[in-house]
Amino acid sequence: MTGILQQERQAGIVRLTLNDPQTRNSLSEAMMAALADALAEAGRDADARVIVIAAEGPAFCSGHNLKEITAHRRDGDHGAAYFNRLMTQCAELMQAIVHHPLPVIAEVQAVASAAGCQLVASCDLAIAAEPARFATPGVNIGLFCSTPMVALSRNVTPKHAMEMLLTGDLIGAAEAQRIGLINRIVPTQLLRASVNELAAKIAGKSKAVTRIGKEAFYRQLDMTLPDAYDYAARVMVENLLIQDAKEGIGAFVDKRPPQWEDR
Structure with a gap:
């Protein structure tokens, strides 16, 4: 399947690859809808046993599409209705991952920021390549990462979560592993193979x-x-x-x- 979300199925592993590098794989309305549909489809697939969320390009996921958000400030209500709809859509997507009957693994090859970091934190497991970085940088642009905070604070200790949220700083893969945001780090060239190995191990269970x-x-x-x-x-x-x-x-x-x- 081509488009902003690619899908592959092999030996019980459903691989969903974010493929919108021009927006750094932002969680646009279209991307979130595509992900939600693919997750629902995987849940109905009798042969599916594990889901992997991966990405192509220079970022894993940059979070919400700020150009979409900015465009709706011209609405009559200054975007309030759109913002409500967008946040509801995102919350439903993240909960669909948590409540999905199949284990979901994040395969993080590069930067995961804001709602992209939220996406990693919402997955059951996460493996990152050595160059991967993580941040909740909304505070730097006047928008505290309140919804990413929900997933982040359920993965790491409160003080580590607050430091990420209050500073907006990027942290490296080693720090992300230390505080519990990801499970392990592997060289970039071994990332897909390492995720597939873990997914296959889980797929071999009941x-x-x-x-x-x-x-x-x-x-x-x-x-x-x-x-x-x-x-x-x-x-x-x-x-x-x-x-x-x-x-x-x-x-x-x-x-x-x-x-x-x-x-």
């Missing part, structure tokens, strides 16, 4: 089990400790009763590879 686990992980985060344990215990019981748990435990006991049925 799809039913990874779906249960991802949903449970995010649901328990905001619970009190007793509530989280009560909820997780119920999930464990439900998980134990599915076919793949029976098969997986049986295969371990029998010392043989499991044969997943994804149910």
